[in-house]
Amino acid sequence: MTAATEKDWTKTMTTAASAIYGAVSYTDKKHLTLVDVMGLTGHAFRLNIDPKQIHAAGPTSFPGGYILRRNLANLGFISNLADAEMPVTPELAERTIALVQQAIDRGTPAIAFDLFIPEFGLIYGYDDERQLFHAKDVSHDGTISYRQFVESKIGVLFAVTIAESLPHSKYEMLRMALDMIVSHARGEEWNHVFKDKFAMGLSGYGAWIDVMRKREADAFGNAYNVEVVADARAFAAEFLRRLTVQWNGANIVERMVRERAAEAAAHYEAVAEAFRGMESLFPFPQGGTPQDAEIADRAVVLLADAQAAEEKGVKVLEQLFDFMKAYYSEVWVH
Template sequence: MSQRQCDFNSTTYTQTSAGQALYRMIGYTDKKDISLTDVMGYTSWAFRINIHARTVNIAGPYASLSWGDVFRQGMMNLGFTCKSIGEPNLTPPTPRQLQEALLFVQSSIDTGIPVMAWDLFVPEFGIIYGYDDSQQLLNCKDTAEDGLLPYHKLGRGRIGELFVLGVTDTFEVDEIAALRGALDMVLDHAFNHLPRHDEEPYRNGLAGYEAWIQAFRSGSVEVVGNAYNALVVSDAREYAYRFLAGLSEKSFNELPVTQEISRLALAAAEHYREVARHLAEIRTLFPFPQGGTPNDPETAGMAITLLEQALAAEERGIQQLQVMHRVLEQYIS
């Protein structure tokens, strides 16, 4: 068939375009009732922060991350196996890579499931939900546009790099194993400097807050980039709070460990609500895309205080998640 298109409708939104694209894609599977909050939590995007240590540049949220590994691991926690083609490498696809990606896109759409893709109309994640082989056009939607993209433009957007990811299968997931898998990712991100593919000084997790604070102290903050990071990270932490609050109410099939998970999740949720509150004030100080005046000494001082408070609250939240992780490890073993 030369022309296929999935029905498209979405009413729930996050500023993390990676989470948004995953959620939209999941909406066409047999697990379409999974909430955006659970997508953000179980894939760890609600708990991520990645900051350029000198400038807080706009590339931060997705810069240099090993996308394929992170997305596939996160989707496993939700009961999906996925395949990805390409990685962030600032290199346009070869004709062979483009052909492989297009065949994968068409194959997935033929089953009724869109694929996730990077840099369709802008350097954000979106989905490809239809194609017309006769016209060599893809139906795409991202944060900027819902429109048509010529085949040859895939992987040749503003950045010029190819990445697509699609669902290949679904399976029933154990709730305890899924939560343990999510916490594996959250804690790894919080404490470990994750693999990078470039020499830029990005810092993730708790070190990301320190990098952000240092950029304000140095007076070297990129105006628009800082506002964008504030928008994305503050929105993510609001989802972290909702995810943890929801965990505190889950029954986990009445397993003996349920009560302890509930207690720890509720405690962590309160800390993440505080994180989200402080970051919302940062977002107000530096509205996107106008950006405010981050290098003004008085404003920078206010931002530093808010980030220090957010970091302290996140550290307390992470401590609760570490205990929860140990509880789950003991239960599973």
């Protein structure tokens, strides 16, 4: 566990989660850490694999509006979505700009996609006189004109904003998170237009192994996917470990959460360990030689290990989810 303990828990490769974390830090729920957000939104447990060549688009190819709003609901927020199809009408362009401005007026940034690079980022300021937004993503902190924003290149004009923060018990947060984690792992999550193009959850491993066996992995895409999943699973294991400490053991639910989380943490730590092996095979961004037979075969072994461990992990989380369905109290003295 040495590599895991050295990790910086304030940064992640999953930009959807870092954007949510960034937005949440402006609200009354700023006590939520990035580890909490990665776990409670399910992003630490995601796997979305391009079955042709492990394309770099895989990790962000999910219905952003649906997932991000469900994520925010998990954390106890009412949210707004703009996802008008491109090219947008002037009216929808105005309403989207207005939605972003209203969020900023309330003191929270808006979550957007492809501000400077095709990743999630935040719009945290506006300037009508210069007709531009102040925005930040992993690549850049700067400005983007209203016009550039409206001329979105991703097919929809996308923005998610936080409308209101609601009181939300840790029971609800965890149950809703488990619901997302399990349905994603089992490939049951609604995936919109991406459905047949990517292998979701546990089935992602089979797709990945298949590409490795065919020696068809794209070096950059493969290394990027490795980096994202290695980071995510390290967060998953850490999230579960923290549950075993944060839940106090005062009643049967608390004790069950601690017990199952500890069990699952061990499985996800094994997944993270396998992906650390993948990282040394395929250093990002150069990516090594994934089409080389010997390297690809080693990758297959590591992926199979990861898959076996994750299947066990998912089973445990599924049991915990079933159990949690029956309990709603915040404090239960008994």
